[in-house]
Amino acid sequence: MKNEMMDVSRAFGRADDAFVACVEKTLVQLKYQEEQKVKKKIGWGVIAIALLLILAMATAIALTIEWKHIETAMDLIAKNDVFIYDWKLPAKLRLIADMQEDGMAVSDEEIKRLESDQVPDAEKEKLADEIIARHYGEDEYLYYYTMAEREWGMPIEWTLEQRAWFHQMEREKGLYGDFSWIDLVPEKGDISRETAVERAKNAVMEAWNVTETEMAQYKAGVSFFITDVYDIPRWQVDFYIPREGTWSTAYTVLLTREGAVTEDWEDLGVLTPENARKKKEEDAKKALEMDDWQRRGKERLQEMESVFFNRNGGKHYHFLNDCPLVEEKFLPLEPLAKDAGIFPLFTPCPVCVNDDIFWSIEDKVRYQCGNWPLPEEDWISPDRAVEMARKALVDQGYDLSSLYPSVYTHDLEGRAVYSIFFDAVITDMHDGSVMIDPIYSVMLDAKTEEILRAELNESNG
Amino acid sequence: MTDQAFERAIVDQIQAMYRVCYAQLRSHADREDAVQEALKKAWEKRKSLKDDGALKGWLLRILINECHNIQRKNKRMAPSEYIPAGALPPPDADSTLHDLMLSLPEKLRITAVLIFMEGMTIAQAASVLRVPQGTVSSRIHKARHILKTQWEEANRE
Numbered sequence: 001m002k003n004e005m006m007d008v009s010r011a012f013g014r015a016d017d018a019f020v021a022c023v024e025k026t027l028v029q030l031k032y033q034e035e036q037k038v039k040k041k042i043g044w045g046v047i048a049i050a051l052l053l054i055l056a057m058a059t060a061i062a063l064t065i066e067w068k069h070i071e072t073a074m075d076l077i078a079k080n081d082v083f084i085y086d087w088k089l090p091a092k093l094r095l096i097a098d099m100q101e102d103g104m105a106v107s108d109e110e111i112k113r114l115e116s117d118q119v120p121d122a123e124k125e126k127l128a129d130e131i132i133a134r135h136y137g138e139d140e141y142l143y144y145y146t147m148a149e150r151e152w153g154m155p156i157e158w159t160l161e162q163r164a165w166f167h168q169m170e171r172e173k174g175l176y177g178d179f180s181w182i183d184l185v186p187e188k189g190d191i192s193r194e195t196a197v198e199r200a201k202n203a204v205m206e207a208w209n210v211t212e213t214e215m216a217q218y219k220a221g222v223s224f225f226i227t228d229v230y231d232i233p234r235w236q237v238d239f240y241i242p243r244e245g246t247w248s249t250a251y252t253v254l255l256t257r258e259g260a261v262t263e264d265w266e267d268l269g270v271l272t273p274e275n276a277r278k279k280k281e282e283d284a285k286k287a288l289e290m291d292d293w294q295r296r297g298k299e300r301l302q303e304m305e306s307v308f309f310n311r312n313g314g315k316h317y318h319f320l321n322d323c324p325l326v327e328e329k330f331l332p333l334e335p336l337a338k339d340a341g342i343f344p345l346f347t348p349c350p351v352c353v354n355d356d357i358f359w360s361i362e363d364k365v366r367y368q369c370g371n372w373p374l375p376e377e378d379w380i381s382p383d384r385a386v387e388m389a390r391k392a393l394v395d396q397g398y399d400l401s402s403l404y405p406s407v408y409t410h411d412l413e414g415r416a417v418y419s420i421f422f423d424a425v426i427t428d429m430h431d432g433s434v435m436i437d438p439i440y441s442v443m444l445d446a447k448t449e450e451i452l453r454a455e456l457n458e459s460n461g
Numbered sequence: 462m463t464d465q466a467f468e469r470a471i472v473d474q475i476q477a478m479y480r481v482c483y484a485q486l487r488s489h490a491d492r493e494d495a496v497q498e499a500l501k502k503a504w505e506k507r508k509s510l511k512d513d514g515a516l517k518g519w520l521l522r523i524l525i526n527e528c529h530n531i532q533r534k535n536k537r538m539a540p541s542e543y544i545p546a547g548a549l550p551p552p553d554a555d556s557t558l559h560d561l562m563l564s565l566p567e568k569l570r571i572t573a574v575l576i577f578m579e580g581m582t583i584a585q586a587a588s589v590l591r592v593p594q595g596t597v598s599s600r601i602h603k604a605r606h607i608l609k610t611q612w613e614e615a616n617r618e
Contacts, residue, residue: 008577008608011558013551015479022493023475023500027468030504082588141509141519248463438533 069098070151071169073144078173084142085129089121092128099135106131144175156221156240160185160193163223184224184233191235191259193222200237200253203261208251217241218250233257361407373411379446382407382418389420389442392454403439409446416446462516467507470516471500477579481521484574485528485567495531499524518581522589525571561611569604576601 073084076091084095093114100106113119113127136142136150148166152158158166163183170176186192191199197220204210218239226233235255241248254262361375361382375382386405393400403422410417422440443453462470478499482492502523510519550559562570575586576597583601587594 007555008558008562008573010553010555011562011578012480012483013554013559015475016489016551018489019479019482019493019496020475023472023478023496026497026500027471027504030501031464031468082591086591139509141506143509145512146509 066102067165069095069102069104070144070148070166071173072098073147074169074173074175077144078175083140084132084136084144084147085140089125089128092125092132096128096131099131104135156219156238160222160224181223181225181227184226186224186233190224190233190257191255193224195259196222196224196235196255197237199255199259199261200235200239203253204239204251210251215239234262235259361409373409373416375409375446376416379416380418380449384449385418385444385446386420388444388449388451389418389422389454392442392444392451393422393440396454398440398456400440417443417452418446419443462507462510462513464507466513467504467510467516470513471503471520474517474520477517477521478524480574480578481524481571482528484562484570485525486531491531491535495524495527498530499527502527517579518585518589521575521579522591525589557612557615561608561615564611565604565607569600569607572597572600573604573608 072095076087076095077084080087080091084092087095096106096114097111100111110127110131114124132142136147139146148158148162149155152162155163160183164185167176167181167183171182200220201215205212205215218241221238221240223236224233225236234257237253237255239251239253241250256262380388385407389405390400400422403424406421406423408419408421410419420442421438422442423438440456441453442451442455444451478496479492482495486492486495499520503520506523510516550556562573565573572586572590575581575589576583581589583594583597586601587597590597
C-alpha cells in the first residue's frame with residue numbers, strides 16, 4: 001500500500017495534546033483509585049496464607065489429574081486466537097470432553113445433553129459456558145494461561161514439572177514466541193528444589209545481610225532450565241515480595257546444576273556483591289523516574305482540569321447537582337477528585353446504571369446532554385409513536401419479536417419528531433453486562449404521525 | 462507485566478488508540494470518553510493479559526467496542542443526517558488521505574486503520590475485530606481498491 005500511494009498512516013495526524021493528556025490523566029486516576037482500594041484490603045500476611053493454601057490444593061489436584069484439557073485449549077487457541085468464551089460450540093464441547101476425561105467435575109448427564117441432537121445449540125452453548133464458568137469463573141478474557149493459573153496457582157509457584165510441561169506444550173503449539181528458555185525437570189543426581197531454595201536463601205542472607213526473619217516474608221520461585229546461551233542446566237531461584245498488588249522480584253540467585261552459587265550471568269538481578277550495588281543504584285534510578293512520571297501526570301491532570309470540566313460540564317453538573325446519592329456516597333471516597341474538583345469519570349450515577357434505552361423520555365431529557373424536547377400537548381404520545389413505528393416496520397415484513405423499543409424526541413429544524421429504535425437486548429452470560437444491538441429504527445412526525453423513515457440498521461443489513 | 466510496565470505499554474499505544482478512535486468518532490469529546498472507558502476496562506482486566514506482545518490487539522479491541530457503544534448512543538442523540546459530516550483534518554494530517562479514509566464505509570475504514578496504519582497482520586486484525594480472516598482480507602481488498610481509485614482520481618484533478 002505504501003509503495004503505491006502516499007503513506008496512509010498520515011491520514012489522521014498525531015494525537016493532539018488533549019488526547020494524550022486524557023490518557024495520562026485516566027491512568028493516574030485509575031491507579032489512584034486502586035491504591036485507595038488496596039489500602040482497605042486485608043493484610044498481605046493473610047493473603048499469603050490463602051495463596052499457600054490454594055497452592056497446596058492445586059498441587060494436590062495436579063498430582064491426580066492429567067492436563068490434556070489445557071493442551072486442548074492451547075491447541076484451539078493456536079489455531080484461532082480468541083478467548084475461550086468466544087469459541088464456537090464444537091470447540092467448547094471438545095474442551096469440556098477433555099476436562100471430563102482429565103477427571104474434572106463434568107457429569108455424564110451434562111455430556112449427554114451437550115452431544116444430543118434434540119437439544120438446541122443455544123441451550124448447549126449456555127450449558128457449555130456454565131460448565132466452563134464452574135471451573136474457571138466468568139472471566140470474559142479466559143485463556144489457556146488463566147486456566148492453568150486457576151488450577152495450579154500463580155506461575156511463580158508452579159512445580160518444576162508443571163513449568164516444564166506447560167512451556168513445552170506452548171512451544172509445540174507455536175505459542176511460546178522466540179524465547180530460548182527451556183524449563184527442565186531435574187534428573188537423578190541433581191539437587192532437589194528444596195535444596196536449591198535453601199542454598200539460594202543462605203546466599204542472599206550472606207550477600208545482602210538479610211535476616212532469617214526478613215527472608216520469611218519472601219516467596220521463592222524456582223526454575224531449572226537451559227537457554228540457547230547456557231546449554232548446561234542450571235537453577236534460578238527468585239525471591240518475591242508482595243508489592244503493589246503483585247509479586248515483585250526482590251533477589252535472584254543463580255546456581256549450577258550441582259547447587260553452587262554462580263555469577264556467570266549478565267542479569268543485574270543475579271547475586272554478586274558488585275551486582276548488588278548496581279541493582280540498588282538501578283532501582284533507585286527507576287524509582288525516581290517513576291515518581292517523576294507520576295508527578296508529571298498529576299500536574300498534567302491539574303492543567304487539564306478546566307478543559308475537562310468545560311467539555312463535560314453538562315454531564316458533570318448533573319452529577320453534582322441532580323444526584324445527591326453520588327455526592328453523598330461516591331465523592332467522599334474520592335478525596336483527590338473532590339479536592340481537585342474533578343468529578344468521577346465513569347458514569348457512577350445510580351440513575352445511569354442501566355443503559356439509557358431503558359429510561360423514560362423525561363429521564364433522558366433530564367439526565368442527558370442532548371437537546372431533546374419533552375413531548376408537548378399537540379404531540380402524539382410516546383406509546384402511540386411506538387405503536388405507529390411498529391406497524392410501519394411490520395408492514396415492511398420485519399419481525400420485531402424479542403426486540404425492545406426505545407423512544408427519543410428531536411427538533412429537526414422546527415419539526416417535532418420521534419425516533420424509535422428497536423433493539424436486541426442481550427445480557428452477556430460471562431459478566432452480566434448488557435449489550436444493545438439496534439436492529440431497526442423509525443422516525444415519524446410527532447404531530448401528524450407521518451412516517452419519515454423506517455429501516456433496518458445499516459450494520460445489520 | 463508489572464503495573465508500571467502496563468502503564469508504559471499503554472502510553473506507547475497512544476497514537477494507535479488515537480487513530481482507532483479517530484476512524485470511528487468525529488468529536489474530540491467522544492474520542493476521549495471512549496479512551497477513558499477503554500482504559501478503565503483494560504486496567505481492570507490487566508492481570509488477565511499474559512502475553513505482553515498481545516497488548517496492542519487486546520487494547521484496541523476493547524477500544525473499538527467502546528467506540529461502538531458511543532456511536533450507538535450518539536445515534537439516539539440526533540438523527541445521523543443532522544450530524545455534521547465533515548471534520549476538518551488535524552493540521553499535521555494529509556487532508557486528501559484524511560478525507561479518503563473518512564469516506565470509506567466504517568467497517569472498511571477500521572479494518573484499513575488496523576492493517577495500513579497499525580501494521581497488523583490479517584490474523585491479528587481478525588482477532589481484534591472478531592471476524593474471520595477471510596472477512597478481513599475481503600474488506601481490506603475493497604478498502605484498498607477504493608482508496609487507490611480515489612487517490613488516483615484526486616491526483617488527476
